[in-house]
Amino acid sequence: MGGSILCLGEAVIDFIPVRAEGGAAYRPCLGGSSYNVARALGRLGVPTEYGCAVSTDLFGDQFVEGLAQSRVGRHFLTRIDAPSTLGFVSLDQGEPAYAFFDQGAADRICCDMPSVGALAGIDTLHFGSIALIREPAATAYETLFLREAGGRRLISFDPNIRASHVKDAPAYRARLERLLSRADIIKISGADLDWLHPGLAHDEAARNWLAHGAKLVVITHGKAGVSGWSQGSHAHAAALSVEVIDTVGAGDSFMAGLLAGLHERDCLERETLLRLNSQALHEVLAYGQRVASQTCTRRGADSPWRKEIMT
Template identity: 85%
Template sequence: MGGSILCLGEAVIDFIPVRAEGGAAYRPCLGGSPYNVARALGRLDVPTEYGCAVSTDLFGDQFVEGLTQSRVGQRFLRRLDAPSTLGFVSLEQAEPAYAFFDQGAADRICRDMPSGSALAGVGTLHFGSIALIREPAASAYETLFLREARGPRLISFDPNIRASHVRDEAAYRARLERLLHNADIIKISGADLDWLLPGHAHAEAARNWLGHGAKLVVITHGKAGVSGWTQDSYAHAEALSVEVVDTVGAGDSFMAGLLAGLHEGGCLTRETLISLSPQILHEALAYGQCVASQTCTRRGADSPWREEISALQAPPITFPDHRA
């Protein structure tokens, strides 16, 4: 099934540390994992929608403006008279660490999910991150996820785990297991996988999820590149060397690049995902790496536009076996 990609989940104002006269300071940037994926997809000319609730406050206005500028559809977006979620970022570790302030926030209290009929024209639903931790929205997203799983639309899932935000670890782990066993496309970082399944080889985890019905599993390894598996194919793409400003949003940009590459080649169906060749899989992974690497050269989750990627002579997205 073709159609647009609907990204569902939180929108967060990321306060990024910057140097300032007189000491440390923070710069507010638009963020939130599903929001980042939606904006990155829109900038790559993929038909994209964003679904959640954002505040009626000044930050909510900025979220809407960011979607509009990135050509992201908003028919599933709601505005609520509630505050925006704020996230303060630490860049002292290998991966960014976050402190969230979200009590009563618009994206956290959102429980209204689209009906099946409302999803007409949507081909892929993308879920992930703290939207699946914070109640009551988390349960509403899980219900939608499981309702649509194995139906006509693909389910894409990046857990993007924020362990410090988890209060009931046993319940959260059980939820992740349910979702991972019902997703079509799974993308997960090596760090998240090690938290979720400590001591498990990454290839073993990928084979397990493929055995439960996933069609594509992708594991990112930071500077060590990214690996992808289907039932019959495996590919690895190296990380690209760039001058890194910060890595905020890099994983989300990779996710968008991967989906954009698959969409460009007409591969966002279960049938085509199953039959991806190693070469086609490598092209999609490499394209995702190119998008992510350019995000790392900018402050915050500021992903590149398609024209910028083309100017870099990024790996061609040809997918000759799957074009109409």
């Protein structure tokens, strides 16, 4: 198996709507795309680190405790005397919609990225979501991404676009194009791909990214399942039928399941990804679906443990 995966990005307190006596209420849950991926990977038994700044407030304490409970390393975590990012979630449309409150938040002002030497022992870097929208951290993350792209470490990328949070769409699209052209593993939802490239066929987008150097492209389609393309193979895995509580964190759980499946097969290297056959690709896609479906049966981004997936 490969070395550790470092997940870089935001940590957000998701306020999830719940029914309560006297009317609607919100339940605070640990969240944030990269934070969710890190916790899910730790629970799946993959050596994982999380890198970002979190607040010294009570929510920051909960973020740190959540990582420890999920067996995620904190060597790249810093604490800043600044507030935590809060995200209020709406589930009225089926897919979660978010309103973020993050002015001056610790994870938004975080610009201290790890040096080359500090990354010894890290074999894969995972990036994505609003961490690449919010300045000044967004520029710092992009600089690290491009510094490491094409080097010894794999780059995993899930744009996980929150379009309502984008203030300068042309600049953001240009940033995503720069990063997508340099990533090794790309996972993107069909809805995000349609926002980024309206009218472009999904298989054509996958072929374009593979032509630019990606080793694996995965596109999720919700109830229609998930498709994956490598340089020499293609596979599809169906969605699983479960009783859905909410879909918060489902995409992040799928991302973690995908990386965990590749890790267990010693495929988190460029050469092994190039040799990924259709059967192995189907297996890792299906594993990701199992992890995501379990998350959908729980409130918030509460991903399953490995033992729950194996039974």
